[in-house]
Amino acid sequence: MSKLTTLLLPPPRRAEVREIRLMELLKEMGLATDALSGRLVVLLNGRTVAKKKLGKVVVGEKDTLALLRPVVGG
Amino acid sequence: MGAELRVGNWTVMLDGPKTLRLVRHDGIEVILPHKVSIRNLRIGQLMDYVAELDELIEKGSMTAKKGTTKFKLKRKAKKPGIWFLMARGGVNYDIELATSEALLIALKLQESSIEDITLKEFEWRTPVMFRGIREALLGVFSASALSEVAIAQVFKDRLDRAYIRHGAARAELLVEDKHFYIVLEGAGKGELGLFKKLADALRLDKLPVSDSLAARLLLGSARVPDILEDKAGVLVRKRILKELFKEHKGEMKFEGKHLVVGNKYGTWRINLKTGELRLNEYLLCIMPAYPFKFRGYIRLPGLGTFKLDSRTARVLAVAHIALRPDEVKDKSIKEQIRTARKRLVIGDFFII
Numbered sequence: 001m002s003k004l005t006t007l008l009l010p011p012p013r014r015a016e017v018r019e020i021r022l023m024e025l026l027k028e029m030g031l032a033t034d035a036l037s038g039r040l041v042v043l044l045n046g047r048t049v050a051k052k053k054l055g056k057v058v059v060g061e062k063d064t065l066a067l068l069r070p071v072v073g074g
Numbered sequence: 075m076g077a078e079l080r081v082g083n084w085t086v087m088l089d090g091p092k093t094l095r096l097v098r099h100d101g102i103e104v105i106l107p108h109k110v111s112i113r114n115l116r117i118g119q120l121m122d123y124v125a126e127l128d129e130l131i132e133k134g135s136m137t138a139k140k141g142t143t144k145f146k147l148k149r150k151a152k153k154p155g156i157w158f159l160m161a162r163g164g165v166n167y168d169i170e171l172a173t174s175e176a177l178l179i180a181l182k183l184q185e186s187s188i189e190d191i192t193l194k195e196f197e198w199r200t201p202v203m204f205r206g207i208r209e210a211l212l213g214v215f216s217a218s219a220l221s222e223v224a225i226a227q228v229f230k231d232r233l234d235r236a237y238i239r240h241g242a243a244r245a246e247l248l249v250e251d252k253h254f255y256i257v258l259e260g261a262g263k264g265e266l267g268l269f270k271k272l273a274d275a276l277r278l279d280k281l282p283v284s285d286s287l288a289a290r291l292l293l294g295s296a297r298v299p300d301i302l303e304d305k306a307g308v309l310v311r312k313r314i315l316k317e318l319f320k321e322h323k324g325e326m327k328f329e330g331k332h333l334v335v336g337n338k339y340g341t342w343r344i345n346l347k348t349g350e351l352r353l354n355e356y357l358l359c360i361m362p363a364y365p366f367k368f369r370g371y372i373r374l375p376g377l378g379t380f381k382l383d384s385r386t387a388r389v390l391a392v393a394h395i396a397l398r399p400d401e402v403k404d405k406s407i408k409e410q411i412r413t414a415r416k417r418l419v420i421g422d423f424f425i426i
Contacts, residue, residue: 041391043390046321059373064373065371065373066318066371067372068387069368071388072406073358
């Protein structure tokens with residue numbers, strides 16, 4: 001990509017993603033109870049976060065977090 | 075030299091296993107590429123084709139309605155050999171066509187959508203176990219379905235842009251360098267709305283559209299939210315998978331619409347359009363555990379937190395199974411993985 005093209009591109013749409021304790025974040029989203037009862041899969045950078053570790057883990061600015069509905073076999 | 079068949083004013087010839095060439099006594103010619111082999115094409119279908127083509131050539135115009143769109147195809151009085159296709163309603167565009175292109179599109183507009191439903195049904199249900207049978211079944215049930223890829227080719231040559239409005243979804247379909255793209259201008263609050271927010275955050279303003287879906291959108295037989303199960307969905311999900319599972323970068327390989335993961339269990343294939351998961355070609359039956367109030371969330375570094383549409387959420391959930399199978403707790407999924415692991419695939423057949 002040329003310098004000119006880079007200059008012409010719109011700036012990235014960056015939102016403020018601050019460092020936060022996982023449990024705090026889940027509470028903010030109203031999902032803490034679901035996470036603690038296992039009705040929510042918490043993946044931090046692709047790894048499952050165990051229920052007992054929810055209170056200790058910190059989600060950093062560069063971390064990717066996914067909160068997913070558990071799946072079962074049909 | 076191939077066989078020729080005379081049907082009314084037309085001579086019908088085979089032009090390959092899926093293509094018919096029809097030549098009228100006055101020299102008008104139309105090439106009809108089909109979705110599958112035409113060996114099961116009925117003679118009645120051929121008679122329908124020639125009757126519809128003759129009527130259109132005699133009248134010089136036709137109208138059709140597909141979904142919320144009205145189409146008008148008309149021969150230009152002042153320009154011999156040129157036709158004008160106008161779409162109004164859900165889909166809006168105007169294009170000029172050569173006679174052979176106009177005739178092909180006219181037949182497609184008059185085609186029943188039953189074949190499409192049957193084709194989709196079989197694509198979904200037919201197991202990979204006997205792939206040869208799939209083609210044969212499609213031949214029997216969809217022998218008359220004209221190829222959307224061929225129709226797309228016509229639009230690529232003739233169309234610059236079309237405007238589409240389906241409920242809250244508003245979009246512009248563009249042709250650029252012989253590829254289709256869609257720009258979502260409005261998407262409502264449903265699944266498409268969630269998808270758009272994610273795509274916008276990833277700076278994917280112009281999303282790719284497959285030839286087949288573009289043709290169906292332009293002919294009124296598909297809707298804007300169908301992009302969730304097309305190239306656009308694949309592109310957005312690929313980006314998220316790469317971000318979420320960056321620690322597994324070496325295990326993930328993207329092949330077209332599939333994410334392929336290789337590990338001690340065998341080869342996992344995830345269809346990024348549908349969220350279908352296969353291990354050693356064995357389809358795993360997986361569904362959400364709870365009728366939950368949400369489908370999922372993703373928090374992307376520097377971009378924020380986004381609600382997921384159901385397909386994207388499913389893709390992430392099944393990718394997690396493929397990449398970390400040892401973390402699976404559900405008994406039924408574990409049992410399916412055990413069964414699939416024992417399977418060895420040789421060519422198109424399984425040895426169990």
